[in-house]
Structures are given as structure tokens and as C-alpha cells.
Amino acid sequence: MKAMLQERFGPPETLRLADIDRPEAGAGQVLVRVRAASLNPYDWHMLRGDPYVARLMGGVGVTRPKCRVAGIDTAGEVVAVGTDVRGLQPGDEVLGFCPGSFAEYARTTADLLVPKPARLTFEQAAAVPMGAVTALRGIRTVGKAQAGHRVLINGAGGGVGTFAVQIAAALGAEVTGVCSARNAELVRSLGAAHVVDYTREDVTAGREHYDLILDNVGNHPLGRLRRVLTPAGTLVANGGGSPGRVFGAVGHTLRLIAADAFARQHLRVILPTAPAGPTRDDLLAVTALIEAGRLAPVVGRTYPLADAAEGVRHVEEGHARGKVVVTVP
CATH class of the missing domain: 3.90.180.10 (Medium-chain alcohol dehydrogenases, catalytic domain)
Structure with missing residues (x-):
């Protein structure tokens, strides 16, 4: 073959x-x-x-x-x-x-x-598989988004982000998507109420606060993201990293765990592999949303x-x- x-x-x-x-x-x-x-x-x-x-x-x-x-x-x-x-x-x-x-x-x-x-x-x-399951876990399982929550999705036009926008909107959240200008209309069409063009505006410098932030990019310092998170809000970092890095997402994970021990806010990390990786139940959950016409x-x-x-x-x-x-x- x-x-x-x-x-x-x-x-x-x-x-x-x-x-x-x-x-x-x-x-x-x-x-x-x-x-x-x-x-x-x-x-x-x-x-x-x-x-x-x-x-x-x-x-x-x-x-x-x-x-x-x-x-x-x-x-x-x-x-x-x-x-x-x-x-x-x-x-x-x-x-x-x-x-x-x-x-x-x-x-x-x-x-x-x-x-x-x-x-x-x-x-x-x-x-x-990986994109939709990661989004589901970030928004619903770990992030616990609910109707009325304000949800910020960094990297809303990418593989995980396009699923995350739809899942958060389906749960009744008010979604803000951060993406490039070329993806703005796409992200709106998926259910985002607001779109921020990251090339023109730093979302962490604004006055808005969010109950949940799903960070798929990792281009903002932890302190800046926490600044726009509500006092009891949740930050979910989608584990990633840059080529050639010695520690990559592992180092970022350890920093989040350390900060979470002293924070009222909830700082979480989701990873694509074992031991906390995707399960058949996750796959069935996303395919059920697809069958229902709520996810594409x-x-x-x-x-x-x-x-x-x-x-x-x-x-x-x-x-x-x-x-x-x-x-x-």
C-alpha cells in the first residue's frame, strides 16, 4: 500500500x-x-x-x-x-x-x-476527530460554557476554533472570535456575535471581560489573558507550541498549573493525547451535534x-x- x-x-x-x-x-x-x-x-x-x-x-x-x-x-x-x-x-x-x-x-x-x-x-x-473533540472539551467539558456566558475564542478561524465557535453558540453563549480579517465573515457565519481582527486590535487591552477564554494560539502572556477574564472565569489553553522549542506546551502547562494553585480564576490545559486524550464518548458527542445540524x-x-x-x-x-x-x- x-x-x-x-x-x-x-x-x-x-x-x-x-x-x-x-x-x-x-x-x-x-x-x-x-x-x-x-x-x-x-x-x-x-x-x-x-x-x-x-x-x-x-x-x-x-x-x-x-x-x-x-x-x-x-x-x-x-x-x-x-x-x-x-x-x-x-x-x-x-x-x-x-x-x-x-x-x-x-x-x-x-x-x-x-x-x-x-x-x-x-x-x-x-x-x-481531533479538531471537534478538542473544541468540545475546551468549551463544554473543561470550560463548562453555559447559556449567557461571554466566551472568547482566540484563533477562531482555525481547525479547533471553527468548531469551538459553533459549539459555544449552540450552548447559548455570546461568542467573540479573534481571527484575521479574511476569516471574519466565516467566523460570524458560524455563530460569533463579535469578531476581533488581531492585526488591528489587541483583545487583551480592551475593557470587555469573559467568563471563558479558549486560547488556541498562545500569543498572549498569561497575565494579559487573565486581565480580561472575569474574577471566577475559566481560561482553557489548547496545548501547542512552536517548532524547535525545548519545552513547548509542557512548559506552558506547568506554568498554568502553578498559577492555578494561587488563583481564584480557573486555569486549565487540554492536550490531544493520553492520559487525558479523546474518547469514543467525545467522538459520539460531536457526531451527534453534526447529525442534529448544530455543527459542521x-x-x-x-x-x-x-x-x-x-x-x-x-x-x-x-x-x-x-x-x-x-x-x-
């Missing part, structure tokens, strides 16, 4: 298209014929081995990437199931988390897959599998609109 290999740490061009053996479904596992996969900051972190401290923690591998094939978000068709798998069978259309999804076939555990909503194409479905993925760009490295670079630059998707023929 064709697959994009990540055999050493490095920039996006480290990825190469190759022919490798197709995996097989073992006990409790499902083999998926991948039709599309989406790109996340997670993917370039895995490729670069960034932050470096994560290598020592076992998150990305020590001397080379932990997973030989890149990718994790997936949409496709079940082709085989292992023993002890219930509720899935060959021919089912699914979405979920499949390590090694930048390939024609990928293998995962049954608990990380859910039925694909019929209203979505495979490209749209592939955009859902925004696909900004698509790339063929052979050009996945270009897609990774686009996401790494930090200005992607909505989700970036890789199509698999």
Missing part, C-alpha cells in the same frame, strides 16, 4: 511516499480503508519531535518518530475487524483516530472509531496523499483556515 513515512525527525519534506505492507487487524482492532485524513498541529509536532522534552516522556519517540507512518485523523471504510470487536463490520463508514492515517490503510482500536454521519463527505468527516466542519484546503508534506507545512505556518485535509485515492 502507499503511505507517507516519517522515519526521522525533521521538517515536512522529511515525509516521503513509499510502498509498505498493509497492516492486519488484531484482537480488538479494526482495519480501515482510508479515504481522507486531516492535518493537525499534532502531526508536525510528531514529525519534528517537538517539544524535545516530549521525547523523554515517551510521547513522540526518542531518536525517531514513534509511529513510522504519519497522521492520526481518519475517515474511511472498515475492511476487516479482529476478534472481540463488536458493533463494527466490513463496509461500515467510520471516522476517528487511526495512527498512521496518511496511508491507504490504517489500523486502530475499535473504541476510537464511530459511524460517519451520512450528511458528511469523507473529506468533511476526516476534519472532525470547515475544510479550508485539500491535498492529495503525495503532497501531504505541503499540507503539514501549511498547518505549521499557523494561518490555516478551518481544517486541512489529505485525500487518499
Whole structure:
């Protein structure tokens, strides 16, 4: 089968298209014929081995990437199931988390897959897993947004942000989205009552205060964000980082934990991986919102599998609109 290999740490061009053996479904596992996969900051972190401290923690591998094939978000068709798998069978259309999804076939555990909503194409479905689940956890599970709350979403035009705006609006919150001018109309159309163009205005310098801030960017000091948070409000940082950083999101996480111990405000971090990573219940929650017509993925760009490295670079630059998707023929 064709697959994009990540055999050493490095920039996006480290990825190469190759022919490798197709995996097989073992006990409790499902083999998926991948039709599309989406790109996340997670993917370039895995490729670069960034932050470096994560290598020592076992998150990305020590001397080379932990997973030989890149990718994790997936949409496709079940082709085989292992023993002890219930509720899935060959021919089912699914979405979920499949390590090694930048390939024609990928293998995962049954608990990380859910039925694909019929209203979505495979490209749209592939955009859902990490982005929508992170947004759900940031806004509803950790952020506990409620009707009437004032919610600020930094990075509202990106992969997580476009889902977060919709989820917060669906909960009845008054949403302010921070994004570039080119994404302003999109963010309004998703349910934001107010839009701030970050190139013209520093939202942390204003007089408005918010019950919940979801920070997907990390471009403001903690003190500045807390300045526009209500006294008992919640700040949720979507774990991330910059290429080549030694500590990256790990350092930011530790600073938030330390500050939270002395703050009346609630300072939280959400991460895309174990032990507090996404679950099947999270996937079912976001697909239920999609089925109800209250949530829809925004696909900004698509790339063929052979050009996945270009897609990774686009996401790494930090200005992607909505989700970036890789199509698999």
C-alpha cells in the first residue's frame, strides 16, 4: 500500500511516499480503508519531535518518530475487524483516530472509531476527530460554557476554533472570535456575535471581560489573558507550541498549573493525547451535534496523499483556515 513515512525527525519534506505492507487487524482492532485524513498541529509536532522534552516522556519517540507512518485523523471504510470487536463490520463508514492515517490503510482500536454521519463527505468527516473533540472539551467539558456566558475564542478561524465557535453558540453563549480579517465573515457565519481582527486590535487591552477564554494560539502572556477574564472565569489553553522549542506546551502547562494553585480564576490545559486524550464518548458527542445540524466542519484546503508534506507545512505556518485535509485515492 502507499503511505507517507516519517522515519526521522525533521521538517515536512522529511515525509516521503513509499510502498509498505498493509497492516492486519488484531484482537480488538479494526482495519480501515482510508479515504481522507486531516492535518493537525499534532502531526508536525510528531514529525519534528517537538517539544524535545516530549521525547523523554515517551510521547513522540526518542531518536525517531514513534509511529513510522504519519497522521492520526481518519475517515474511511472498515475492511476487516479482529476478534472481540463488536458493533463494527466490513463496509461500515467510520471516522476517528487511526495512527498512521496518511496511508491507504490504517489500523486502530475499535473504541476510537464511530459511524460517519451520512450528511458528511469523507473529506468533511476526516476534519472532525481531533479538531471537534478538542473544541468540545475546551468549551463544554473543561470550560463548562453555559447559556449567557461571554466566551472568547482566540484563533477562531482555525481547525479547533471553527468548531469551538459553533459549539459555544449552540450552548447559548455570546461568542467573540479573534481571527484575521479574511476569516471574519466565516467566523460570524458560524455563530460569533463579535469578531476581533488581531492585526488591528489587541483583545487583551480592551475593557470587555469573559467568563471563558479558549486560547488556541498562545500569543498572549498569561497575565494579559487573565486581565480580561472575569474574577471566577475559566481560561482553557489548547496545548501547542512552536517548532524547535525545548519545552513547548509542557512548559506552558506547568506554568498554568502553578498559577492555578494561587488563583481564584480557573486555569486549565487540554492536550490531544493520553492520559487525558479523546474518547469514543467525545467522538459520539460531536457526531451527534453534526447529525442534529448544530455543527459542521470547515475544510479550508485539500491535498492529495503525495503532497501531504505541503499540507503539514501549511498547518505549521499557523494561518490555516478551518481544517486541512489529505485525500487518499
